[in-house]
Amino acid sequence: MELKQLNYFVSVVNHMSFSKAAEKLHISQPSLSKAIKNLERDLGFQIIERNTRNIRLTEAGEVLYSRAIHLLSEMTIVKKEMEEVKLVGKGELQIGMIESVKYWLPKVISRYNEKFSDMHIRLTEVLGGDNVKTSLRKYETHAIITNQQIKEVDIETVPLYKEKLVLVLHESHLMAKKESITLKELESEPFIISTKGFQTREDILHAFELEDTIPTVKYEIERFETALSLVSENLGIALIPENYLQGRHDFSIVSKTIESPALERTVYLAYMKNRYVSPSIEAFIKEVKLFFEYIASR
Missing domain, CATH: 3.40.190.10 (Periplasmic binding protein-like II)
Structure with a gap:
């Protein structure tokens, strides 16, 4: 069993087609079929069931596929590591x-x-x-x-x-001049928050939960830049990392620190x-x- 054979096998499975895999590998379809048959001969059992319309893995093929994916990934990493061994400044x-x-x-x-x-x-x-x-x-x-x-x-x-998550709101907002703001006061405000899967979203929702309140989520975003653009048009409020505001010069946006141990990351x-x-x-x-x-x- 050779790495080239495993690479051919994985390509066939990924494409679920000998013809598409052969095209991707830049070899002829007969050569690819022969390589898979030789792999099966070396292993002593069938790994792919073929018919005129499609292919599917045997139970042994499924096991081999999961192992081959891992092995080929490790070989890619080894290759990259070896490429870096002699690199000092380039x-x-x-x-x-x-x-x-x-x-x-x-x-x-x-x-x-x-x-x-x-x-x-x-x-x-x-x-x-x-x-x-x-x-x-x-x-x-x-x-x-x-x-x-x-x-x-x-x-x-x-x-x-560590950095705090600070409240950002438009300068014309009624809370912009308040010295202190609680999360409870923000529950009815149109809130801008990161989409699901972002740690910042989880931290913010946890902070509201600790205050026994829930924000009114109006906008879900992936970038803080988008959140600030919405705030600059007075479309909502947001909690973002304080360091993200460093160097900004949009004077229409006001930032406020809210006392909450959960609003620190x-x-x-x-x-x-x-x-x-x-x-x-x-x-x-x-x-x-x-x-x-x-x-x-x-």
Whole structure:
């Protein structure tokens, strides 16, 4: 049994067609059929049942497919690790992030570029907890800055800092000039909140629950930028991370701190524990940690 045979087998299953798989693999259909038959001969049992209209996996084929997917994924990771072994100052750094890190991440990158100016840096938003785990395990990212505390044996999650979720509302809003506001006062306001699956949404709903109240959700969004656009038109109110407001100059938006232990979150740096990374990538992870160690010591 060879890796090429497993790759062919997985492709056939994914496409549920020999002809489509052959086209994707850039080989002839007879060659693909022969490779699968040779794999079955080597294994000693049938893994795919064929008829003129479709194909389906045998029980043994289902077991082999799940194992093959895992093995091929691991081989892809090994290949990427080997590509990085000799990289010291060149290559690609893949970083996942949440929106609110935009105020400090450029500072870290600026310091990092002083040592590794030839690195190509790719920044992508990775938001949900499952997305964080998948992205790291599939080697789509080397490290992720997230508000999700990932509790997995293969993933290191380092707390960086805490930040509050603050209320944002239009300057003309009746509550804009109040010194203190409770969540109970907000229950009838048109509320802007993240869609399901976002940790920020869960934190906000939990905070309202602790006050024995429920917000009137009018808008569901995926980006804080959208929330602020709605607030700037006085269409609703929102709770967003305080750091997201740093550097903004929209004076029509007012922010207020609401006293609630639930309206505070921790931001983490997450990365795989036992995966090889090049010195240049390891240096970025260290740079992020040092940045917040320095801030904490001041």
